[in-house]
Amino acid sequence: MVAPTAILQLICPDRPGLVSELSGWVSANGGNIRHADHHTDSGAGLFLSRLEWDLEGFGLPRASLPEAVQALSARLGGEGQLHFSDQQRRVALFVSKQDHCLLDLLWRTRAGELPMQVPLVISNHPDLRAIAEDFGARFELVPVSAESKHQAEQRQLELLAEEGIDLAVLAKYMQVLSGDFLGRFSPVINIHHSFLPAFTGAQPYHRAWERGVKLIGATAHYVTEELDAGPIIEQATVHVSHRDEVHDLIRKGRDMERLALARALRQHLHHQVMVYRGRTAVFD
Incomplete structure (x- = not known):
């Protein structure tokens, strides 16, 4: 030890x-x-x-x-x-339907690569329940709609408090957290499927393909009220070519999403990230 x-x-x-x-x-x-x-x-x-x-x-x-x-x-x-260093963080993973980041983080935690516990997985869809429970995490379904967003976030905050959560990770959680939520709980780390600040918002791979870019990436960042504009922790990139279609960019991008998110989470858990003036210093 x-x-x-x-x-x-x-x-x-x-x-x-x-x-x-x-x-x-x-x-x-x-x-x-x-x-x-x-x-x-x-x-x-x-x-x-x-x-x-x-x-x-x-x-x-x-x-x-x-x-x-x-x-x-x-x-x-x-x-x-x-x-x-011996204080393990209790982390909640927020997910929707995509499983690649959830599986990667749960596997890395079980393998001892990430010094954390994952007692809670929150989702707005039921699809990933079996994966969470296979890894021993409590799975809570909290549906979200425009009409129920406030009530849904109140329930999510209750769950975070119940489980004594120190950190929330949006592992392909396809919802935007409100300023009220962020004012009551932090920090929150998100993985965005783009090399920010390029292609913020939805469908960045489609827009990258339309622009004919030769490099795509993923960005792990702290969440702020401004969409996809929080302090950047880690980024990963991969080359693409004119032969790649949108589905190729999505496939390659998922690898970068897993990598960038795992690296960022490891750096945060090892207290290597310092936030100041809206940016980060990362001491590897």
């Missing part, structure tokens, strides 16, 4: 000596740093850091670390988030 670590994500105003101060704080408490990744956004005057260190042998008790990190962040004039 891998020994647990503490992970600090910090965003603060940039100034000289920050790397030294952060590493010195860990060192002063007897900590052994596993990973240290930093980025300076000179245009915004911001410093971003992801620092990971061993809990074993660290001078501060685990229970007191959140308060200590809050004090450190305040001293640097920034905002810090503390995570522990």
Whole structure:
């Protein structure tokens, strides 16, 4: 078993000596740093850091670390988030009728590739119940129409609360979440079947084929109220040719959707993603 670590994500105003101060704080408490990744956004005057260190042998008790990190962040004039590597997230998968992303994420979770639990699958169609239940997930059917959207989202929020869900993933959930939903639950990650910002909205593969593009892709991003405009986490691409028809683009695109979503989810679960100014820094 891998020994647990503490992970600090910090965003603060940039100034000289920050790397030294952060590493010195860990060192002063007897900590052994596993990973240290930093980025300076000179245009915004911001410093971003992801620092990971061993809990074993660290001078501060685990229970007191959140308060200590809050004090450190305040001293640097920034905002810090503390995570522990042995805390598995409880994830809900939202789906409609397409099964490729659902199957991929459930398989990767069972294989231990994604450090998470999937206790809940929510769908607006009954088609994927057997798949969810085969993997031991609770399947809840919540039909959605223009007239019932508000009531449906209230039920979805109740289910998320019941299962203690930390993260929702739209794994080909062909519905748009309202601002009210997003204001009451976050984060939410979506997979869009296009290399954003190109071809937002519906049927991007059809529109890509009509334009004769030679490269298609998929984009995993955090969900915001603006459609397909949330901070991008991961993208994957594949070449297409003049011989490909729309169904070929869809087939190739599904492979990219699985890949981009799994990568983005892994990066999020390992606390490698930091969101600022409507964009992300991803520390691989």
